[in-house]
Amino acid sequence: MRKTLGAVVRWIMVLAGGLVPALAGAKASSKPASLAVRPACGVTGYVVALEYVFGTRGNVRNIDDLNRLFMHDAPWGRINLELQSYPPFNPRNHVFEKDCLALTGVHDGSTNYTEFGHITSGAILSKATCMAPCIVEFVAKLPAGRGVWPALWLYDNHSGRHDSSEIDVMESQNNPPKIDRSMIFQFDHGPGAGEVLSDPGGFGKDGFWRPYGAMPGGDMSTRFAAYSVHWLPDRTVRYVDDREGITRAFRWTGPEAPNLIVYNSISSEKNDWTGPVLPESFARDNSVFRIKSIRVFVPR
Numbered sequence: 001m002r003k004t005l006g007a008v009v010r011w012i013m014v015l016a017g018g019l020v021p022a023l024a025g026a027k028a029s030s031k032p033a034s035l036a037v038r039p040a041c042g043v044t045g046y047v048v049a050l051e052y053v054f055g056t057r058g059n060v061r062n063i064d065d066l067n068r069l070f071m072h073d074a075p076w077g078r079i080n081l082e083l084q085s086y087p088p089f090n091p092r093n094h095v096f097e098k099d100c101l102a103l104t105g106v107h108d109g110s111t112n113y114t115e116f117g118h119i120t121s122g123a124i125l126s127k128a129t130c131m132a133p134c135i136v137e138f139v140a141k142l143p144a145g146r147g148v149w150p151a152l153w154l155y156d157n158h159s160g161r162h163d164s165s166e167i168d169v170m171e172s173q174n175n176p177p178k179i180d181r182s183m184i185f186q187f188d189h190g191p192g193a194g195e196v197l198s199d200p201g202g203f204g205k206d207g208f209w210r211p212y213g214a215m216p217g218g219d220m221s222t223r224f225a226a227y228s229v230h231w232l233p234d235r236t237v238r239y240v241d242d243r244e245g246i247t248r249a250f251r252w253t254g255p256e257a258p259n260l261i262v263y264n265s266i267s268s269e270k271n272d273w274t275g276p277v278l279p280e281s282f283a284r285d286n287s288v289f290r291i292k293s294i295r296v297f298v299p300r
Helices: 063-069
Strands: 009-013 019-023 046-053 094-096 101-104 123-129 134-141 148-155 166-171 193-198 225-232 235-240 243-250 259-266 288-299
Touching (some): 063 123, 166 225
Antiparallel strands (some): 009 019, 046 288, 094 101, 101 288, 225 235
């Protein structure tokens, strides 16, 4: 399963000048407009090295593309006693819309919303890996449903030697009034996690920030946003769009490079922070986590 970043990118020449990286495996665009994409966070001096654009108009268009480029689940199973299972890629949990991939939580129609075995959902884990220095950016729209627990993160899923090093690019829960969709959690984990170096987003001791303010105006389930980490050898800087959240000292001790992971988890048997799932959690598109693109930028 393992592929390094060098193994999954190829170099192509474009008239815009010079060499630029494009994704191998999926159909890569050679249009200068695509290749001129810059990080939404505004950090300069980086170019695209790996690009997944989801949807029927992107370069990841269907279930076959998912099977070629991603894995559907991780070997560690229900590490937080989540209620959902992640089945192989399928058109119910992995819905391709025109401009995104809709990872969809589906309940089996029973009256049981508290035990494992009644909910399926969608996840994708890249076969590609990345390593600092880089910017990893996910453009996504969060689900609105109570108890639905979307997450974007970096973790070694391939070596069997991981040491709990982890970079959380975004986590969100919806369990009002305690936690709502205006709150964004962005943590580091593992032996190399260090002190806070700057906190413009006001994370403080609570561990979250509201990049667009409180509800209802700050509801992140009403908009697509770019969730990113500027990962340097000695620190991580988190962003939502071009809004800087927090910088922490961090060293990846891995020891291997991480995969890129998108989970649309559904609550937990612990039920203490994610909140309960209810019939309304699956009404309309409340259980849908939409992913527009994933990009890795590297220094020019």
